Amino acid sequence: MAADGIPPDSLTPARIRELRADDTNLRARDFAAQHGLVEAELLAAQIGHGATAIKAHPDDLMPLVCDLGDVMALTRNESCVIERRGTYEEYHGGAHAQMVLGAEIDMRMFARHWVHGFALEEGEKRSIQVFDAAGDAIHKVHLKPESDVAAFDRLVAALRLPEQNATLDLAPRALVEAAKSDPAKVETLRSEWLKLTDTHQFLRLVSKLKMNRLGAYRIVGEPFATRLSKDAVAALLNRCAQDAIPLMIFVGNAGCIEIHGGKIETVKPMGPWLNVLDPRFNLHLRADHLAEIWLVDKPTKNGPALSLEAFDKNGALITQIFASRKDGGVEDFNAAIKALPRLEEMA
Missing domain, CATH: 3.40.1570.10 (HemS/ChuS/ChuX like domains)
Known part of the structure; x- marks a missing residue:
């Protein structure tokens, strides 16, 4: 049951968009959780309303992301968020793992988890967002005023999927492996x-x-x-x-x-969060x-x-x-x- 008393099964894409329009201040991840959704379902509900389903594999995505210029790269887990400004450079594909080796953006990727991809336009804001099979965020690219909007448009046109579905087939979330020793x-x-x-x-x-x-x-x-x-x-x-x-x-x-x-x-605690707040690098860690x-x-x-x-x-x-x-x-x-x-x- 969602937090507002509406069963998740009754949350049609139209209803999700309606609820979101009434609550734009809440972060997407928190909004989804409040309504018994995963974040990818929120993006899918916006297909045709600012969101476009795109190919998610790094081999397809990253060479075009490299053309976007100065952007913000965001990766997170349940307890920590890392945000780095920079340009994606030197993409290296691979059978099992992939890499971006840039002066500012440095990443290791595991393509089998890059399942659902979206390009999102919300007014002047543009982003590329990738989710795993369970609908949890893997990586996001947020454009900044200095970014190349034309390159974003070319990326969307090149990677747009033939089927633009507003609902997703999701797999169960994988459990964390507990400590294992002998x-x-x-x-x-x-x-x-x-x-x-x-x-x-x-x-x-x-x-x-x-x-x-x-x-x-x-x-x-x-x-x-x-x-x-x-x-x-x-x-x-x-x-x-x-x-x-x-x-x-x-x-x-x-x-x-x-x-x-x-x-x-700049290291600054705020409530349960321990933050690094620098001009081109932010870290947000739940100390609790x-x-x-x-x-x-x-x-x-x-x-x-x-x-x-x-x-x-x-x-x-x-x-x-x-x-x-x-x-x-x-x-x-x-x-x-x-x-x-x-x-x-x-x-």
């Missing part, structure tokens, strides 16, 4: 961990041992993984802003990981969703890679923060992360 294999985990030469090898290691990321952290022990206090994220962001320490902030979902690399300036925070030390051929990794109560990864090696300041970042408060210190 204490009997902890010595193997530690010995193989020491052999890592690249952080990308880590997930293959834990998968081989029938574990996952959080499960491995819980059993491996120090110096590999150290549990931090819930204040550690704010402490690290504030320290990096204060001392102008470059960092890399990763925020993602199953279909997209967006990365900020460089310095940050932080359940487990870990300092993780992985060996690489370039020296240890230290990271802060934050999880919610269900075991979903919220964000990861690393040093930005290309911007320098690795020693300063490592000193800052090693100084973060441990969980036991707060007991």
Whole structure:
């Protein structure tokens, strides 16, 4: 049952548009949830009324997005939103994963989750929005006054689907995998961990041992993984802003990981939200969703890679923060992360 007492089955596209017209101030995601919908259903209801269904695969979409000029790239999960101004550059396709490697917009994509695509025009506002099979947002591109509107029009014309359906066939939302570990294999985990030469090898290691990321952290022990206090994220962001320490902030979902690399300036809490509010980079993190925070030390051929990794109560990864090696300041970042408060210190 939707929050307004209207059963979701009775929410025709016309009725959804009518309700939305009466409540334009609420964010689309919150409006959809309030009415028992997923966000993609709200976009589909606007087909022919500002929205156009388009091809969603990154191979089709990203080369044309690269022509839009200066835009805002947005990726989110349940607990964190990352917003980066810039131009999409250097799109690289792939059978299983795809990349955008730009000076400001840096992304990793997993095309099997890019299922429902829309181009949306709301007055002067234009955006490209992609959703997964369950209708949850994967990635959004918001045009700005400096963006190329003609390139947007060409994108819509090129990628418009033959069938413009105002309703969607949606799959059930995938459940978050809880922490998975095997204490009997902890010595193997530690010995193989020491052999890592690249952080990308880590997930293959834990998968081989029938574990996952959080499960491995819980059993491996120090110096590999150290549990931090819930204040550690704010402490690290504030320290990096204060001392102008470059960092890399990763925020993602199953279909997209967006990365900020460089310095940050303004860290500001607002209610439950912890925010970074810089001219070309914003981060919005629900501090009240932080359940487990870990300092993780992985060996690489370039020296240890230290990271802060934050999880919610269900075991979903919220964000990861690393040093930005290309911007320098690795020693300063490592000193800052090693100084973060441990969980036991707060007991």
